Amino acid sequence: MLKPEKTRFFLPLLAIIPALLGALLLTGCSAPEPPELRQATLLPVAKAVADFRLTDQAGRPFTLDNLKGRWTLAFFGYTHCPDVCPTSMAMLGQVQRNLAKDPSTGELPQVVFFSVDPERDTPELLASFVPYFHDSFIGVTGAADEILKLTRQLGIIYGKVEGSGSDDYLVDHSAAIILFDPEGRFRALFNIPHKPEYIVADLQAIKQYYEATR
Amino acid sequence: MKRILLALTLAACSWLPVAQAEVQVEDAWVREAPPGARMLAAYLTVNNSGAEDLVLVEVQSPAFSHIMLHKSEVVDGVARMVHLDEIVIPAQGSVQLQPGGMHLMMPAPEARPSAGDRVPLVLIFADGNRLEVQADVRKKP
Numbered sequence: 001m002l003k004p005e006k007t008r009f010f011l012p013l014l015a016i017i018p019a020l021l022g023a024l025l026l027t028g029c030s031a032p033e034p035p036e037l038r039q040a041t042l043l044p045v046a047k048a049v050a051d052f053r054l055t056d057q058a059g060r061p062f063t064l065d066n067l068k069g070r071w072t073l074a075f076f077g078y079t080h081c082p083d084v085c086p087t088s089m090a091m092l093g094q095v096q097r098n099l100a101k102d103p104s105t106g107e108l109p110q111v112v113f114f115s116v117d118p119e120r121d122t123p124e125l126l127a128s129f130v131p132y133f134h135d136s137f138i139g140v141t142g143a144a145d146e147i148l149k150l151t152r153q154l155g156i157i158y159g160k161v162e163g164s165g166s167d168d169y170l171v172d173h174s175a176a177i178i179l180f181d182p183e184g185r186f187r188a189l190f191n192i193p194h195k196p197e198y199i200v201a202d203l204q205a206i207k208q209y210y211e212a213t214r
Numbered sequence: 215m216k217r218i219l220l221a222l223t224l225a226a227c228s229w230l231p232v233a234q235a236e237v238q239v240e241d242a243w244v245r246e247a248p249p250g251a252r253m254l255a256a257y258l259t260v261n262n263s264g265a266e267d268l269v270l271v272e273v274q275s276p277a278f279s280h281i282m283l284h285k286s287e288v289v290d291g292v293a294r295m296v297h298l299d300e301i302v303i304p305a306q307g308s309v310q311l312q313p314g315g316m317h318l319m320m321p322a323p324e325a326r327p328s329a330g331d332r333v334p335l336v337l338i339f340a341d342g343n344r345l346e347v348q349a350d351v352r353k354k355p
Contacts, residue, residue, distance in 0.1 A: 082253035083286045084293040086245060087313040090354065128249035157292060168252075168321075175293040192288050193314060 032212045035205035039190050039198035042206060046185035052150040054114075054142035057127040062112075062140045067184035071109035071207065073199075074178045076156045078117035078171050079129045084192075086133075088175065089113060093133040094196040095203075104204065108136065114150070115141040116158035116173045154178050154186055179203065181210055236264030237303075239337065242349035245313075246329045247322045256281075256318040256335065256349055257311045262303040269340035270301040277333040278320040285316045295319075300340065329353040 034042055051064040073092060077085035092111050099105045113130050115121035118141045126139025141147075151158070158173035177199070179188040188206055190199055242258035262268045273281045283298040301316060303309045311317050318335070327333055331351040338344050 079248075079250050080252050082245070082251070082255040082319050083284070083295065083317050084288075084314060086248060086251065086255075089248075125250045129251060132248040161294070170295050172292055172294040174291050175288050176291055191291060192293070 032209065035202075035209045037188075037202045037205060039195060040179065040188045040202040040206065041191065042188045042209075043186065046181055046183070046187045047153070048185050049153050049180070050149070052146050054140045054146055054150070055123055057123050057130055057139035059123050062138070062142075064184050067180045068182060070107055070182055071203070072112055072180040073109050073203075074112045074114055074180065076114045076116050076151060076158065076173055076178075078115055078173070079121050079125055080117065080168075081171065081173075084175055088177070088192075088194060089130075089133040089137075091194050091196050091199075092137070092177070095199050096134045096136065098196055098200045099203070102200070102204070106207075109203065110138060111136065112138045112140055114147065115139070116147065116151070116156075117171050118142060118144055118147060120167075154189075179206065237262055237268060237337075237339075237343075237345055239345060239347040242335060242347045243352045244327060244333055244349050246351050246353040247326050252322050254278075254320050254322050255284075255313070256320070257313065258318075258335070258347065258349065259308055259310045260301075260303045260337070261308040262305060265305050267305050268303040270303065270337055271299070271340050272338040273318055274336045274338065275320070275334055277327065278323055281318050281320045281335075283316070284319045286314055288314075327351040 049064060049067070054062045056062040056066075073095070075085075075088055075092060077088065079085070096108060096111060099108055111134065113126070115126065121139075121141045123139070123141060126141055130137045130139035150156075156174040156176070156178070158171055161170040161172055175192040177190040177194065178186060179190070181187040187210070188202075190202070238261045240259045240261065242256070244254060244256040247254050260268070260270065270283070273283070275281060283301055285296045285298055286293055287296060288294075298316070301309060301311075309316070329351050332348045333351065334346055335349050336344055336346045
């Protein structure tokens, strides 16, 4: 039997325990806040992407399945573009090298250059162009309607510039970099101007958030 | 390649008149073309310490068939290139041609310049003055 002074101590403790447990449960169950990002726009809900059928620089099929199993950074451009595309691709090369130096990175994302100029950008041309920026980079091209099938799901737009020549035409195109999560879903986009250090930091934060909210 | 460029430079110099003293060009460089790329871009900064605006109307080079004045701009997230007829360098001011902005665009020549090469660029102004500069070929973001 408890002595009166011990009871006085024990009873309030009994009352506190459920409250403490409740607080712990609430903390454990509430979703983490979305990360603060420096450049990326994170979609409130990841957007599933319908399948598409394209070709990589080695002539192999490149479909939605190729966006699954790892993170993907995608840029949409064309090899005849002298300014914005090489600038963005060189910047992505820097991102990849910075990520490789960071021990917390884990597996490197795949970086994919999707051509919005399939008339001129053959797999052979992409095979020489894309690895120049980083040997892990993938170049993808294919039928115009299959490229459109993917791009219109992402809000990526492009078009030949009227008035330019038949073979030396320019192409206007969205400059954003798209981030796909390892389930092949559209997760975030990085608008121009791109800074490699911001992209690295935001990518790491988005990955952590993804792991914490699965 | 370097020898050809040197010869071209010397040839170019022989027909160049004297340039204006109040114009200085800094950090002129050409982006090394990635394999397969058919267009190149070059960048530079033009300083005008004179009392009058300067108007850049043309750039020539013995290393390239032709050079266009261009500007990349991003409108509503879409990058587009705009042809410029001229670039005005304000009096006591400067204009920077840089990646993602104003630049020189030219078709890649058959003998593609690679990082470490230098190519001459001749800036031609509306008042008829010409200024020759040497641009480094660089591989950089």
